[in-house]
Amino acid sequence: MINWNQIEEILYRITSENIKEIAQEHSDETFYCFALSINADYGEIMISLNTNEFLEETAKDYFTRRPERYKSLEKAKEKLKLSIGDWKYTDENSEDFQDTWGKYQELISDEALDQDEELEETDQSIEEQFLRTACRVIHRINNEEVIKLLNQTEDFEVYVCDHDETDEKSWQRLKETKLQNN
Numbered sequence: 001m002i003n004w005n006q007i008e009e010i011l012y013r014i015t016s017e018n019i020k021e022i023a024q025e026h027s028d029e030t031f032y033c034f035a036l037s038i039n040a041d042y043g044e045i046m047i048s049l050n051t052n053e054f055l056e057e058t059a060k061d062y063f064t065r066r067p068e069r070y071k072s073l074e075k076a077k078e079k080l081k082l083s084i085g086d087w088k089y090t091d092e093n094s095e096d097f098q099d100t101w102g103k104y105q106e107l108i109s110d111e112a113l114d115q116d117e118e119l120e121e122t123d124q125s126i127e128e129q130f131l132r133t134a135c136r137v138i139h140r141i142n143n144e145e146v147i148k149l150l151n152q153t154e155d156f157e158v159y160v161c162d163h164d165e166t167d168e169k170s171w172q173r174l175k176e177t178k179l180q181n182n
Contacts, residue, residue, distance in 0.1 A: 023149035040127035043108030135177035
């Protein structure tokens with residue numbers, strides 16, 4: 001049985017510590033988004049960030065190579081803005097983060113594999129509970145001073161997503177968990 005409150009506290013602590021390290025290592029960069037990119041089936045988390053400069057470079061490259069797909073540079077930027085796999089920093093987990101998270105990742109993965117099939121596509125699934133826990137963590141971090149250590153654009157956002165779902169579903173969950181926490 002997973003203690004989701006304990007998972008939340010641990011994830012909050014190690015993510016906060018990781019942000020401090022990122023802020024020091026990348027003090028010369030300004031970010032438009034900080035995300036927890038998750039593979040909920042396996043308990044995996046990747047701390048990810050992107051800059052407008054890198055988004056612009058990536059969009060130009062993609063639009064140049066595939067103009068028929070993106071139609072315009074602006075459309076390419078729009079499509080790539082939350083495409084975490086195309087971000088500059090897609091796995092900024094520190095060694096301490098990985099060392100601490102490893103046993104919890106294994107616990108979540110094992111529980112997800114062992115859960116009843118009937119639960120898999122419900123709000124009670126291990127995967128959904130894990131994603132909601134990560135959303136609560138990101139809301140807490142977004143309300144704390146630690147996130148302000150990162151240089152941020154005016155429209156800076158935090159985000160949590162599973163690699164297997166649409167942006168719409170991710171934003172909906174993030175919105176729902178914010179309302180539940182208020």
